Amino acid sequence: MKTPTLELNKAHWPVTVLGPGRRIGIWVQGCSIHCPGCVSQDTWPPDPAKAITVRDLLAWCAKVSKNAPEGVTISGGEPFEQAAGLRALLEGLSAWRRAEHLDFDVLCYSGLPLRTLESKHADLLALLDAVIPEPYVDHLPQGPIWRGSRNQPLVPLSARGRARYAHWLDAPAEAGRRMQATVEGGRVWMIGIPGRGDMAAVEALCQSRGLTLTEVSWRR
Numbered sequence: 001m002k003t004p005t006l007e008l009n010k011a012h013w014p015v016t017v018l019g020p021g022r023r024i025g026i027w028v029q030g031c032s033i034h035c036p037g038c039v040s041q042d043t044w045p046p047d048p049a050k051a052i053t054v055r056d057l058l059a060w061c062a063k064v065s066k067n068a069p070e071g072v073t074i075s076g077g078e079p080f081e082q083a084a085g086l087r088a089l090l091e092g093l094s095a096w097r098r099a100e101h102l103d104f105d106v107l108c109y110s111g112l113p114l115r116t117l118e119s120k121h122a123d124l125l126a127l128l129d130a131v132i133p134e135p136y137v138d139h140l141p142q143g144p145i146w147r148g149s150r151n152q153p154l155v156p157l158s159a160r161g162r163a164r165y166a167h168w169l170d171a172p173a174e175a176g177r178r179m180q181a182t183v184e185g186g187r188v189w190m191i192g193i194p195g196r197g198d199m200a201a202v203e204a205l206c207q208s209r210g211l212t213l214t215e216v217s218w219r220r
């Protein structure tokens, strides 16, 4: 049988701005939805050269989190466009949680409508604790915490998800930290959900200090 893989844009530990607690962040490569205003346009083109085996990704998760993450957030890119790899990852995370008696939750973003996920990917939803579905809509106001636009609900899917996310369903964006910055591989990574105009403001500020940003993920 073929070893399950995922095309991966990036993985990071700890992420503290995309769900409660100290989390593993996994961003897949490839999204055909192309929401206008998406800040992660570097994740749009599929790239087989970025494929990683799910086994290696799970080993990395256990190592960096010292076997004690409070959550895992999967985003992208569009995770559900790599359904086989996503399934293998979710099954692997469940097996890890059971084997080590851990209690981390798994939250997944998707730009697909909730109805589409329910009809085409019910098997994957059954492996998640919560999902944030629906495409990003740039002309709508910013959503509540961890959401880019107001149309994106936070949907708990399991008993663990209902317990962990009850407090956050409609919490304002300001209830948590919004952005994290890291430097890896000679690049600055901004993790989180920026407020409207935040990235343009960062760019203008850099420009005013004589720093021109030549490659940014919020335009192509």
Ligand code: SF4
Binding pocket: 031, 032, 033, 034, 035, 038, 039, 040, 041, 043, 076, 077, 078, 110, 111, 112, 135, 136
């Ligand atoms: S916001 Fe998400 S679903 Fe929309 S284009 Fe960007 S990566 Fe794709």
